[in-house]
Amino acid sequence: MNLEALLNRIPVVEIFGNKNPEVSEIVFDSRKAVENSLYVAIKGTVSDGHSFINAAIEKGAKVIVCEDFPENLYQEITFIKVKDSSKVLGQLASNFYGNPSEKLNLIGITGTNGKTSVTTLLYDIFKNLGFQSALISTVEYRIADEIFPSTHTTPDVLTLNKILAKAVENGCEYAFMEVSSHGIDQNRTEGLHFKIAGFTNITHDHLDYHKTFDVYLKTKKRFFDELNPEAIAITNVDDKNGNVMLQNTKAQKKTYALKTMADFHGKILEVDFNGMLLNFNGKEFWSTLTGKFNVYNLLLAFAVTIELGFQEEDVLKAISNLKRVKGRFETLKSKGGIFFVVDYAHTPDALENILDSINEIRTKNERLITVFGCGGDRDHAKRPEMGKIATRKSTLAIITSDNPRTENPAEIIKEIEAGVDPQNYSKYTSIPDRKEAIKMAIKFAEPKDIILVAGKGHEDYQEINGVKHHFDDKEVIIELSQLMSK
Numbered sequence: 351m352n353l354e355a356l357l358n359r360i361p362v363v364e365i366f367g368n369k370n371p372e373v374s375e376i377v378f379d380s381r382k383a384v385e386n387s388l389y390v391a392i393k394g395t396v397s398d399g400h401s402f403i404n405a406a407i408e409k410g411a412k413v414i415v416c417e418d419f420p421e422n423l424y425q426e427i428t429f430i431k432v433k434d435s436s437k438v439l440g441q442l443a444s445n446f447y448g449n450p451s452e453k454l455n456l457i458g459i460t461g462t463n464g465k466t467s468v469t470t471l472l473y474d475i476f477k478n479l480g481f482q483s484a485l486i487s488t489v490e491y492r493i494a495d496e497i498f499p500s501t502h503t504t505p506d507v508l509t510l511n512k513i514l515a516k517a518v519e520n521g522c523e524y525a526f527m528e529v530s531s532h533g534i535d536q537n538r539t540e541g542l543h544f545k546i547a548g549f550t551n552i553t554h555d556h557l558d559y560h561k562t563f564d565v566y567l568k569t570k571k572r573f574f575d576e577l578n579p580e581a582i583a584i585t586n587v588d589d590k591n592g593n594v595m596l597q598n599t600k601a602q603k604k605t606y607a608l609k610t611m612a613d614f615h616g617k618i619l620e621v622d623f624n625g626m627l628l629n630f631n632g633k634e635f636w637s638t639l640t641g642k643f644n645v646y647n648l649l650l651a652f653a654v655t656i657e658l659g660f661q662e663e664d665v666l667k668a669i670s671n672l673k674r675v676k677g678r679f680e681t682l683k684s685k686g687g688i689f690f691v692v693d694y695a696h697t698p699d700a701l702e703n704i705l706d707s708i709n710e711i712r713t714k715n716e717r718l719i720t721v722f723g724c725g726g727d728r729d730h731a732k733r734p735e736m737g738k739i740a741t742r743k744s745t746l747a748i749i750t751s752d753n754p755r756t757e758n759p760a761e762i763i764k765e766i767e768a769g770v771d772p773q774n775y776s777k778y779t780s781i782p783d784r785k786e787a788i789k790m791a792i793k794f795a796e797p798k799d800i801i802l803v804a805g806k807g808h809e810d811y812q813e814i815n816g817v818k819h820h821f822d823d824k825e826v827i828i829e830l831s832q833l834m835s836k
């Protein structure tokens with residue numbers, strides 16, 4: 351593609367050199383530069399891409415987009431000065447891939463919890479309705495029926511445009527993507543044309559990155575602030591910050607709720623481990639998903655689908671055929687009658703929600719044993735909170751490891767234990783080895799007891815010191831309960 355076409359609608363401060371060379375590829379990592387590529391220098395969280403300009407040129411880059419010109423400008427290279435190179439990358443990516451986000455219906459879901467669930471439910475609903483779509487999520491990326499491994503919840507803007515372009519090429523009319531706060535902060539969604547943006551909820555998470563809750567909140571809100579007037583923004587008004595999200599949006603506003611008046615209203619009529627009888631906008635239906643938080647997820651998915659022009663009856667029929675999302679309130683029952691719940695709850699709010707959901711369902715003589723840990727090299731503040739919640743809301747909590755990464759598992763466990771209320775000291779034990787912890791839970795359990803194994807959900811690894819060892823909660827549960835004949 352030639353540079354002039356690539357720079358369409360992009361605010362340029364100054365250009366030095368040939369104004370219209372051919373560009374073979376766009377890169378923002380000098381190590382990926384190829385002959386005749388365009389390298390965008392971005393100031394990152396660890397290093398400054400401007401210090402890799404020469405490295406990119408050595409690998410063949412012929413165009414450099416940067417915020418400050420380097421000291422040496424070479425005649426054969428085009429240097430383009432812009433105000434914000436990270437934002438410009440998004441616009442360049444859209445132009446390079448032919449603006450794919452404008453050629454399909456792009457739906458972005460943001461919030462602390464529920465993004466993977468809602469986007470996956472939407473993908474499945476549209477499959478049931480007979481449409482091909484794309485899915486960009488923490489668990490995996492899908493283009494129609496093809497599945498690709500996920501590297502980020504919200505990948506970089508070049509990858510995003512590449513996926514969307516392939517989706518358009520393969521006949522997808524819809525794309526459902528998670529929009530993480532890291533993604534918003536790092537402009538990974540810049541230049542994308544969202545048709546609908548949905549908000550799930552906001553609670554304590556990622557403060558290791560954003561530092562304060564206020565900054566985290568404003569980052570999420572920025573996603574809605576930047577929507578076009580033709581877009582639709584759908585928020586959860588049961589969340590105390592649900593309305594804040596839409597305060598400054600130019601998009602059309604819609605709401606959903608269980609507790610208050612809203613455009614999309616949901617009610618739980620019956621709930622057990624097998625599913626729920628629900629009422630959305632006056633219409634009753636059965637869902638095989640369970641747990642109150644999943645009612646919010648289903649309601650947002652319902653609202654998005656209705657706003658995309660489908661009929662309530664058709665959508666509810668598609669919803670009642672949905673399977674559970676991988677690692678989100680998945681249930682297993684052992685031969686001996688122990689009930690297992692595998693869930694990705696890895697934040698205080700998520701843990702509280704899953705425990706509340708189980709406690710609403712279980713009877714007094716069914717005990718609840720919770721096995722959980724907290725990830726290393728991540729937010730420390732959530733550790734004591736999760737210790738407090740797990741011990742308050744379970745019969746017994748077994749504190750263990752969940753991706754210690756470069757930290758000492760015993761130190762992480764100590765930080766979790768620090769949050770336990772003194773009156774609950776007898777309600778927990780700590781076993782750093784996750785398999786041993788699950789074994790202990792099974793040993794302790796009697797028929798009809800419930801064991802919640804939280805934090806890893808779909809993950810199939812335990813990350814220790816940069817090495818990912820295979821570990822799958824569901825596999826371990828099946829293996830141990832058979833071995834122990836329980």
Ligand SMILES: CC(=O)N[C@H]1[C@@H](OP(=O)(O)OP(=O)(O)OC[C@H]2O[C@@H](n3ccc(=O)[nH]c3=O)[C@H](O)[C@@H]2O)O[C@H](CO)[C@@H](O)[C@@H]1O[C@H](C)C(=O)N[C@@H](C)C(=O)N[C@H](CCC(=O)O)C(=O)O
Binds near residue numbers: 391395501531
């Ligand atoms: C903290 C963080 O989010 N970092 C992301 C960020 O990298 P960075 O800013 O640290 O990059 P950097 O190392 O400072 O380098 C700055 C620039 O120099 C370039 N560079 C660097 C070295 C070199 O030799 N040449 C070169 O050109 C880099 O490509 C970059 O453009 O930009 C990179 C490119 O987009 C991301 O891959 C990277 O994600 C890292 C790997 C990561 O772990 N991110 C996680 C925390 C994340 O994004 N998570 C969210 C939310 C998860 C959830 O809760 O669901 C997600 O969306 O996945």
Ligand SMILES: Nc1ncnc2c1ncn2[C@@H]1O[C@H](COP(=O)(O)OP(=O)(O)OP(=O)(O)O)[C@@H](O)[C@H]1O
Binds near residue numbers: 465503
């Ligand atoms: N709507 C919701 N409200 C509160 N908690 C939820 C909700 N949906 C899911 N959860 C809880 O949060 C966990 C993670 O859900 P999910 O993966 O859908 O969220 P996410 O926003 O994609 O998370 P991540 O940021 O890690 O990608 C679930 O396993 C469940 O325990």
Ligand SMILES: N[C@H](CCC[C@H](N)C(=O)O)C(=O)O
Binds near residue numbers: 728805806
């Ligand atoms: N996207 C989140 C997932 C956390 C999952 C949990 N199992 C952990 O490793 O802490 C993160 O990378 O912080």
Ligand SMILES: [Mg+2]
Binds near residue numbers: 466528
């Ligand atoms: Mg996710």
